Amino acid sequence: MSRKNDTRPAHDEAIIIEGARQHNLKNIDVTIPRNELVVVCGPSGSGKSTLAFDIVYAEGQRRYVESLSAYARQFLPKMDKPLVDKIEGLSPAISLEQQTTGRNPRSTVGTVTEIYDFLRVFFARLGKTCCIKCGTPIEARAADEIIADIMALPEGERVIIMAPLVELQKGTHADRFKKLQAEGFVRVRVATQGEEPRILNIEEVPPLDKNKKHTIDLVVDRLVIRDDMRTRLADSVELALRWGEGRIIVSVPGKPDVIHSTDSACPKCHHSMPAPSPQLFSFNGPQGACPQCSGIGTVATFDPQLIAPDQNLSLRQGAIAPLSQPSTMARLEKALIALGKRHRFTLDTPLKDLSETAFKALFHGEPGGINRTGSLRRNFMGGTSLNNETIREARFSQEYDVSTEHWPGVMYLLERRMQNSEAWGEILSRYSYAVECPSCHGARLRPEALCVRVDGMNIQEFCSLSIDKALTWIRERTFAGRHAVVAEPLLKELVHRLSFLINVGLDYLTLGRAMLTLSGGEAQRIRLASQLGSGLVGVTYVLDEPSIGLHPR
Ligand SMILES: [Zn+2]
Ligand SMILES: [Zn+2]
Structure with a gap:
């Protein structure tokens, strides 16, 4: 703190304080440069906090409140003017004191910085779900996407569009064949357990052994991939989805079947998984929280x-x-x-x-x-x-x-x-x-949420990476086609916010770390990083000992 300077900067370059007499301050004048990191240091009791909080912050806050309408002011506490002759060059002030986030066990580095909110959307929109029971990938897709996938096959490829009707069920299924014939269908694919599947005209299907298990797929269309077949393909896909109750088999001779589904059920074992939504990844809500620990871990x-x-x-x-x-x-x-x-x-x-x-x-x-x-x-x-x-x-x-x-x-x-x-x-x-928690092992989320992965990583594994590793991983992600459109703004925001945490020196923390376990200085710098992430300009930030709790004793 210096006494009066001879060269006085203009008040858009500095905060100028004259005659400060609050608490221990002995009528001092001080000029604090703006847009710079300024450290106030001195022996205990010399009035550092008084200068920072009771003058710069309090007056910045008071003047901002004064500028509001009388209606808005009635909801805000009345603030006293600090004991000071003159203050110039103030901007709205935000103070980041220690331990103002309270003792909420649900707060993590990720939630406080809002990075977790973006991650929830990221995993919901770009994650791939695997069946919790058998591990088969599940992808709920719109009919349009299924059509686009089929159109992307090489031109001239022969394709059979089928609707799965019966899977490994005993019986002769004679009534079913009659009904299909009455509906005007011509062919089915029949596979008796232990035998190769055969495509047959419905009237030629031999009587099925009622004690054996059979799989029956309805052949909806057979076509050759060409540019001008899109309308016909769309009709066939729609018809197959209707008969297959949301599932469709795309068969290319000589290759394994591809099963598409418009709902998020496992195509293999039919176990229904929740469609990935941002709520599924929230451990603070019943849709996402681990049922045993309710998201506390x-x-x-x-x-x-x-x-x-x-x-x-x-x-x-x-x-x-x-x-x-x-x-x-x-x-x-x-x-x-x-x-x-x-x-x-x-x-x-x-x-x-x-x-x-x-x-x-x-x-x-x-x-x-x-x-x-x-x-x-x-x-x-x-x-x-x-x-x-x-x-x-x-x-x-x-x-x-x-x-x-x-x-x-x-x-x-x-x-x-x-x-x-x-x-x-x-x-x-x-x-x-x-x-x-014995059921989620501290992941806080229900098991279905952990089955959703982006390039092999689930949200909990991501939140266990140190922040510098997390940023590297995010930077390495590339997405193609419609995924790229969704991914771009999310990746940008994640890179932006993770970088702020690194800039305030917290690259070693993880996003999953509970706020309760952080030192006062770390917690304060996290709030600073989330403030910086909000993109406000011209704000004066007042911090109280941002390195507290990190000094070796
Ligand atoms: Zn399954
Ligand atoms: Zn749990």
């Missing part, structure tokens, strides 16, 4: 260390904290004594003297019980509840009605208690901690 699990913090205690002394009430112990006593007989301990044995198998049986239950793995799930409010199966099971049994034959485990009892009592939230927070 973690679930709560009970921890023996928290349930039994003092292992010098015996069961009778209340070693298991949540079950230590005398009334609860009284109800469980018989079952616990029986368990002890099977595993050689008594109610007076300190927990630390239990054998490993006994300890495991006590907490996780004896073998042969229900499988507890991942029985907890999150609900959409971030709370925790039980998996449906456990709930169903729990409804039929009384809370602590435990048999002496088989011990279900402390964890199981706690989960059941959670289901039956109002206080489960409290129980959970005291005895549980978060672990990686």
Whole structure:
């Protein structure tokens, strides 16, 4: 901070402050050059933050608000004028303080920078889906696209357009053939399981063995690829799609069949997959979020260390904290004594003297019980509840009605208690901690979303790349034809925004990184990058210690 300069720049080149007396500032004058990175440094208590936030930011903000209509102003807090004689050359100011994004476990680097929003569109529009059951590529296509694909075959190629009617079904199918004939069709392709498919005139089809499985395709048209056949082809494709209920077989003699589908069902096993939409990739909505963790990526699990913090205690002394009430112990006593007989301990044995198998049986239950793995799930409010199966099971049994034959485990009892009592939230927070979600392994998304890939990469794998690698991958993508039109603006935006993150020095982060796990300085620079991505010009950005939390201690 300098005292009065002799050469005074014009106020479009600098922010000029005179006579600042706010807080610790002792009537100082300062000239801050505009359109430059200016660092305010000095000993603690010298008034750095006062100058940056209480004068430059507050006054920039105040004047901007003053310029709004009286109607708009009534919704904004009234701001006091800072103690300063004169400020010139201010522009609207945005302050990026530490930790203003709150503690939302759903925020990631990708969502805060809005890069994830573009990625969702990118994967929805350009991704290819594979069947979750058998891995067959699924491509839902418009009839126009199917026609264009057939037209792209070499001129003079012979093509058979068919509608799949029956797949591996037993029966003679005689009625079906009669009906097709009545509709005016001439040929079908019949394949009895274990035999080669044959194209036959319908009246020549031999009686089919009713105990064997048959596949029947309706021959809709046979044509030779030529420029002037487009209208006829379009009619045939439409007819075949109608008879094939959205599916069509394009057969070129001597080559494997190509199956096109206008819905997003697997052409091989018919498993229906959701059509890729941006919502499918949102872990903050029910269409995309992993059903078990509701898109948080973690679930709560009970921890023996928290349930039994003092292992010098015996069961009778209340070693298991949540079950230590005398009334609860009284109800469980018989079952616990029986368990002890099977595993050689008594109610007076300190927990630390239990054998490993006994300890495991006590907490996780004896073998042969229900499988507890991942029985907890999150609900959409971030709370925790039980998996449906456990709930169903729990409804039929009384809370602590435990048999002496088989011990279900402390964890199981706690989960059941959670289901039956109002206080489960409290129980959970005291005895549980978060672990990686067992069904999505932290990916936050439902498995169908992870089956959509662009050049072999799914959205979660992309979000696990460091930002510099992610940018390289995006830059290497090339798309042809109609995909290129869709891809161009998305690629441009992604390159743009990823570059901002690299420019603020965060190339080592991943887009999937939870904001909660970032240092204050990193979080602040991410907000700076997303601000820069918004493309506003002439704004004064005020940052508070953007490298905080990164200094080695
Ligand atoms: Zn399939
Ligand atoms: Zn999950």
